[in-house]
Each structure stands twice: as C-alpha cells, then as structure tokens.
Amino acid sequence: MPQKTRLHLLFSIITVLLLSSCQSTITDSNQLRSKILRSTVSVDFAPDGTLWRLTPTQQAIYIDHSNDNGKTYSAPVKINQKNQRISVWPENPASIKVSPSGRINVLYYADQQQKSTSFFSYSDNNGKSFSTPMLVSDQAKTAMHYMDKMLIDNKDNTYLFWHDTRHKLLDNKQTDGVLSIYYSKKSASDDSQFVNQFLSKGICSCCRTATALSNDQTPILFTRMVYEGGIRDHALISMNQDSSWQTPLRVTNDNWKIEACPEHGPAIAISNKNRIHLTWFTLGDTRQGIFYRHTDDFGKTLSPPMPLGNPDHLPSHPDVLTLNNRVIIVWKEFNGKQTTLHAKESLDDGQSWQQKQINLKSNSKNSHPKLISNNKDIYLSWTSEIQGHQLIKL
Numbered sequence: 001m002p003q004k005t006r007l008h009l010l011f012s013i014i015t016v017l018l019l020s021s022c023q024s025t026i027t028d029s030n031q032l033r034s035k036i037l038r039s040t041v042s043v044d045f046a047p048d049g050t051l052w053r054l055t056p057t058q059q060a061i062y063i064d065h066s067n068d069n070g071k072t073y074s075a076p077v078k079i080n081q082k083n084q085r086i087s088v089w090p091e092n093p094a095s096i097k098v099s100p101s102g103r104i105n106v107l108y109y110a111d112q113q114q115k116s117t118s119f120f121s122y123s124d125n126n127g128k129s130f131s132t133p134m135l136v137s138d139q140a141k142t143a144m145h146y147m148d149k150m151l152i153d154n155k156d157n158t159y160l161f162w163h164d165t166r167h168k169l170l171d172n173k174q175t176d177g178v179l180s181i182y183y184s185k186k187s188a189s190d191d192s193q194f195v196n197q198f199l200s201k202g203i204c205s206c207c208r209t210a211t212a213l214s215n216d217q218t219p220i221l222f223t224r225m226v227y228e229g230g231i232r233d234h235a236l237i238s239m240n241q242d243s244s245w246q247t248p249l250r251v252t253n254d255n256w257k258i259e260a261c262p263e264h265g266p267a268i269a270i271s272n273k274n275r276i277h278l279t280w281f282t283l284g285d286t287r288q289g290i291f292y293r294h295t296d297d298f299g300k301t302l303s304p305p306m307p308l309g310n311p312d313h314l315p316s317h318p319d320v321l322t323l324n325n326r327v328i329i330v331w332k333e334f335n336g337k338q339t340t341l342h343a344k345e346s347l348d349d350g351q352s353w354q355q356k357q358i359n360l361k362s363n364s365k366n367s368h369p370k371l372i373s374n375n376k377d378i379y380l381s382w383t384s385e386i387q388g389h390q391l392i393k394l
Contacts, residue, residue: 029073033388039367040088041383045374046098054096059083061108070391079121079130084110090367091208091263097152107150116146138196139166149211151219156188159219167201178226179205204232208265215274222268230257234280236299251299254284271322271349279318290318294350309333321371325349328378330369338363
C-alpha cells in the first residue's frame with residue numbers, strides 16, 4: 001500500500017474515533033436529560049444561591065449548576081474521569097451537599113469491589129474540577145455498603161453514614177436483611193482515608209436512614225430498625241457532645257412484622273426551635289400508610305401520628321423540610337395508572353396543617369420527591385422518565 005494511501009487511511013480512522021468520542025461526550029443539559037439513570041437526580045443549594053445538580057448515567061456522574069433556580073443549567077462536568085459502572089436506585093441515590101465554605105461534596109455508588117461501593121469527591125474551584133474519587137469503606141473488598149447519607153456542619157466537617165454488611169463479623173446471630181450503620185467524620189482539610197466507625201446494629205437493610213443536624217450541629221438519625229420478633233419500627237439516634245452515640249430510642253410503635261425488604265426509608269427535619277419533624281411509612285398491625293409526628297424532647301414525648309394521603313391511592317415516600325416556622329411535607333400517590341405529588345403545609349412549626357396544591361404528575365417511572373431550601377424558599381425536586389428533572393418553588 002502506498003505511503004500516501006496508508007496516511008489517508010490512518011487519518012480517516014483517527015477522524016472516526018474522534019467523532020465517536022465527541023458523540024459520546026455529554027456537552028449540554030439536554031443531552032444529560034436523556035441519560036439519567038433510574039430517574040435519580042440530586043440537588044442542593046450553595047450558600048450563594050447557586051443550585052447544583054448531580055446526575056448519574058451508566059458510566060459516570062455529572063454535575064451542572066443553575067443561577068436561575070433550575071430554569072437553565074451550565075454545561076455538565078464529569079466527576080469520575082475514569083468510567084465506572086454506576087449504581088443507583090430511588091432509595092439509594094447519589095448525594096450532593098455544598099459546604100458553608102462553598103466546597104461541593106459528592107457521594108455516589110459504583111459496582112466495583114462490591115455492588116454499590118461508595119465513593120466521595122469534592123470541588124474547591126466552583127465545580128470546574130473534582131478530586132479523584134475516594135473509597136469510603138475501609139472494607140470495600142469484603143463488605144457491601146450503600147444508602148450513604150451526608151451531613152456538613154457549619155464548621156465544614158463532613159459526616160458520612162451508611163449501611164454496612166460487616167456486622168456479620170461482629171454478631172453472627174443477626175439475620176439476613178439486618179445490617180449495621182457505620183459512620184465517618186472528617187474535616188475539610190483532611191484528605192486521608194475515611195476512618196470507619198461502628199454506630200449501631202439492628203438496622204433494616206433496605207430502608208434508607210434519614211439524617212439531620214440539630215441547632216447545636218449534633219447529627220441525629222431517624223432509622224428503621226428490626227426489633228425482636230422481626231418487628232420493623234423506627235428509632236432516633238443522636239450523637240453526644242463527646243462523639244459517642246445515645247442508645248436508639250424507639251419512636252414508632254406500628255408493630256410491622258415482615259421478613260422482607262420494605263425499601264421505604266423515613267424522613268427527618270429539625271426546625272430553628274429544635275423541634276424534630278418525622279415522616280415514615282408502615283404496614284403494621286397498629287396503623288398502615290404514611291404518617292407524620294413531631295417531638296420537642298428527642299422522642300420522650302411525641303405528637304399523635306397524623307395520617308397522610310389517600311389510602312386508596314397508595315401514598316408513599318414522604319419527605320419533610322422546615323424553614324423558620326414553615327414546615328412542608330410532600331409525598332406521592334399512585335391510582336393504578338398515574339403517579340401524582342401531594343403536599344401539606346404548616347406555618348406554625350407543625351401545630352396545624354393545610355393542604356397545598358402541587359400540579360406534578362407522571363405516567364412513567366419516577367424518583368422519590370425531595371425538598372430543598374435556599375434559606376429563603378422551599379423547592380420540590382422530582383424526576384420522572386418522560387418529564388425529566390423538575391424543580392418548582394412551593
């Protein structure tokens with residue numbers, strides 16, 4: 001073959017490869033919408049009001065941002081430069097939290113050493129680039145870990161909490177479907193491996209734990225536990241000032257006995273008066289459906305459970321958020337054909353409630369509704385397969 005012909009062929013091959021690479025690169029938010037994995041999009045507001053959005057695709061996690069509350073978005077940035085097999089589902093989405101300093105913290109899952117191995121990455125240059133993703137678990141090769149939650153306190157300390165299967169090494173009597181919670185705390189200046197610490201055993205394996213910070217920046221967990229006889233009720237767990245943990249305090253008594261995975265975690269929000277607002281799902285002997293209650297003394301006394309939604313339309317996956325004296329609860333219902341979103345609102349820190357209209361519905365697969373705030377207003381984030389990601393002010 002003449003040299004000129006060989007060079008022409010080589011140039012043609014390189015051109016095809018470059019074009020293929022360009023075609024597979026996600027360069028704008030419209031391309032990103034068609035790649036959303038399992039309708040799981042995560043969002044958070046930065047202190048300056050910028051909305052940051054995390055979108056998982058089959059092989060990568062992308063981030064973009066909006067300066068107009070979700071009307072338009074920037075070009076996406078790929079967080080994991082090396083492709084991975086991303087693992088997400090509505091009960092186990094990726095997480096994003098923006099620190100008071102503006103650091104963008106990201107937590108996501110990939111099938112690597114174990115299914116849903118979790119990775120942490122951050123950006124200190126306003127999302128232009130991210131640190132090399134770091135494994136969270138120090139036993140990633142031998143123990144599964146998933147359903148991570150992330151909290152950032154006002155001193156930029158990062159708390160990670162996750163469900164972990166290494167409990168079998170601690171207690172061989174635990175049954176299938178019952179795991180432990182582990183956690184790690186790290187300052188913003190610490191780039192070392194996460195130190196894994198045991199928090200509690202007896203956790204329902206498939207129900208995502210809810211987390212929040214009290215007014216004094218103490219982490220508080222609201223989690224479904226498995227009690228004697230296979231009863232799956234919820235407990236509050238709080239960190240003490242010396243970083244030890246209080247004994248889990250049972251705060252629901254629904255008597256739900258089930259040897260299966262509900263895949264239906266609770267939600268928690270804490271008001272500026274330190275009132276703890278709780279929502280959860282149950283199919284117990286005592287009550288069935290989704291419910292709300294609050295407590296002013298960390299679960300010693302609680303308001304009566306308030307049922308939410310139309311029981312004939314399978315109400316599910318409630319979320320709750322507070323802003324000053326305002327509290328909003330949102331959940332979804334399914335009538336057999338269509339999923340619709342519904343809400344209640346309180347303007348007196350949960351003392352009284354009124355219905356709030358939400359005009360969001362979908363005939364396709366969809367995520368759990370999520371509430372976020374920019375410290376001025378409350379927004380609802382929801383993603384469905386057909387409509388894509390939607391953000392509305394409530």
